[in-house]
Amino acid sequence: MITTDILIIGAGPTGLFTVFEAGLLKLKCHLIDALPQIGGQCSEIYPKKPIYDIPAYPEILAGDLSDKLMEQIKSFEPTFTLGERADTIEKLEDGTFIVTTNKGTKHKAPVVAIAGGLGSFEPRKPPIEGIANYEDKGVAYMIKDPEVYRDKKVVIAGGGDSALDWSIFLTDIAKEVTLVHRRNEFRGALDSVDKVQELKDAGKINLITPAEVTGIAGENKVEGVVITKKGEEQYTLPCDNFIPLFGLSPKLGPIGNWGLEIEKNAIVVNNALDYQTNIEGIYAIGDVNTYPGKLKLILCGFHEATLMCQSAYKRIHPGKKYVMKYTTVGGVQGFDGTKKEAPKAVIKAIN
Amino acid sequence: MENNDITLNITDREGVLHTIDAPTDMAMNIMEVVRAYEIAPEGTIGICGGMAMCASCQCYVTSDHELPEKEDAEEAMLAEAFHVEDNSRLGCQIPITPELDGLAITLAPEEL
Numbered sequence: 001m002i003t004t005d006i007l008i009i010g011a012g013p014t015g016l017f018t019v020f021e022a023g024l025l026k027l028k029c030h031l032i033d034a035l036p037q038i039g040g041q042c043s044e045i046y047p048k049k050p051i052y053d054i055p056a057y058p059e060i061l062a063g064d065l066s067d068k069l070m071e072q073i074k075s076f077e078p079t080f081t082l083g084e085r086a087d088t089i090e091k092l093e094d095g096t097f098i099v100t101t102n103k104g105t106k107h108k109a110p111v112v113a114i115a116g117g118l119g120s121f122e123p124r125k126p127p128i129e130g131i132a133n134y135e136d137k138g139v140a141y142m143i144k145d146p147e148v149y150r151d152k153k154v155v156i157a158g159g160g161d162s163a164l165d166w167s168i169f170l171t172d173i174a175k176e177v178t179l180v181h182r183r184n185e186f187r188g189a190l191d192s193v194d195k196v197q198e199l200k201d202a203g204k205i206n207l208i209t210p211a212e213v214t215g216i217a218g219e220n221k222v223e224g225v226v227i228t229k230k231g232e233e234q235y236t237l238p239c240d241n242f243i244p245l246f247g248l249s250p251k252l253g254p255i256g257n258w259g260l261e262i263e264k265n266a267i268v269v270n271n272a273l274d275y276q277t278n279i280e281g282i283y284a285i286g287d288v289n290t291y292p293g294k295l296k297l298i299l300c301g302f303h304e305a306t307l308m309c310q311s312a313y314k315r316i317h318p319g320k321k322y323v324m325k326y327t328t329v330g331g332v333q334g335f336d337g338t339k340k341e342a343p344k345a346v347i348k349a350i351n
Numbered sequence: 352m353e354n355n356d357i358t359l360n361i362t363d364r365e366g367v368l369h370t371i372d373a374p375t376d377m378a379m380n381i382m383e384v385v386r387a388y389e390i391a392p393e394g395t396i397g398i399c400g401g402m403a404m405c406a407s408c409q410c411y412v413t414s415d416h417e418l419p420e421k422e423d424a425e426e427a428m429l430a431e432a433f434h435v436e437d438n439s440r441l442g443c444q445i446p447i448t449p450e451l452d453g454l455a456i457t458l459a460p461e462e463l
Contacts, residue, residue, distance in 0.1 A: 118398055158431065159427075182435070185430070246431050249398065249462065265392070265395065
């Protein structure tokens with residue numbers, strides 16, 4: 001069991017900055033994120049794109065913003081559960097919470113801050129009739145263990161890097177690799193596109209373009225996929241596995257079932273007080289929340305995180321008095337023993 | 352004051368037609384107009400914020416207006432999107448300009 005003061009769900013910019021504001025109040029944080037890396041949308045969707053409305057940064061790349069935030073919170077020693085999705089929450093009698101991930105990792109904290117952005121990033125599932133019935137019976141939306149495909153006939157669909165890279169990788173393992181893409185052009189890294197061309201010419205990858213997989217055939221498991229090419233007759237291509245790789249998209253997911261008030265695909269909070277939800281002790285900050293006048297901006301997430309931490313402090317230390325202190329005055333005392341502080345004024349007499 | 356609005360005919364995901372006024376002087380695009388008028392539920396459109404990096408604002412253009420050419424990012428996203436037809440476009444990549452007056456579009460189904 002991982003225990004902490006504030007359990008943050010979502011390691012995007014808002015979640016990361018929460019660690020700093022909590023640290024100033026001597027509260028420790030642990031973060032859970034479904035993605036294998038920190039940064040949330042900033043690292044998953046647009047790491048190389050510039051942001052122009054972070055105060056005092058006329059321009060900063062989204063990926064660099066994540067790096068800077070990590071640097072800023074380093075001394076507060078945040079800990080992480082990455083690549084796992086927060087699935088269930090349980091409120092104990094003493095008011096603390098247990099959050100369990102899809103992999104069974106348990107976390108305990110008196111305060112939960114949902115900084116989940118647009119939700120957890122899940123593979124995009126193509127709208128093929130009955131596809132859900134074949135999940136884990138030959139259909140997979142991500143490749144966890146390539147050995148599963150040894151000596152199998154595999155069909156991959158998609159035109160991005162993961163479709164290309166896995167097609168290349170599986171040629172050494174699978175009996176047969178077919179890549180189906182709707183266009184003749186691929187948008188993956190040039191190296192990968194060239195490599196697929198090479199493997200196609202060598203007869204190691206069966207490339208079907210422009211085409212789509214529009215159906216799945218088989219009794220209880222995948223035995224073939226239906227290939228549709230414009231202007232041609234559909235046909236069924238025999239195979240053992242079908243792997244649609246169309247990237248990730250965010251879904252609110254299991255958090256939607258935690259008993260929180262949801263509106264417009266976001267969690268309703270008490271406007272501008274402390275961003276607490278309808279469940280005491282659970283806060284929602286950043287893009288994941290909604291209230292009258294809400295703006296989904298990183299800078300608004302930072303503000304919400306700051307107010308939320310003050311409220312969390314009062315919840316964790318109900319008897320203690322505290323007034324907010326400027327970092328310029330109080331400095332930043334890390335949990336790792338480091339201390340940053342403004343240089344003291346020097347007084348010297350002139351004789 | 353000069354009127355800078357144009358009229359758009361937008362059919363929502365339930366098949367309901369909305370005839371709305373859209374400003375040409377606010378640097379808005381079709382995705383943003385759909386959100387502003389709440390023609391699709393918040394959280395189901397414009398998920399990436401207009402970067403052509405999701406396909407939640409995909410629409411089918413049903414009038415014969417001349418539209419700006421697709422740039423690479425839009426082409427790439429449409430190559431990976433679902434429910435794509437020949438007249439598919441990403442609403443976020445189409446700015447509201449006077450030439451679009453009377454444009455008719457239908458929103459593509461939401462990806463589940």
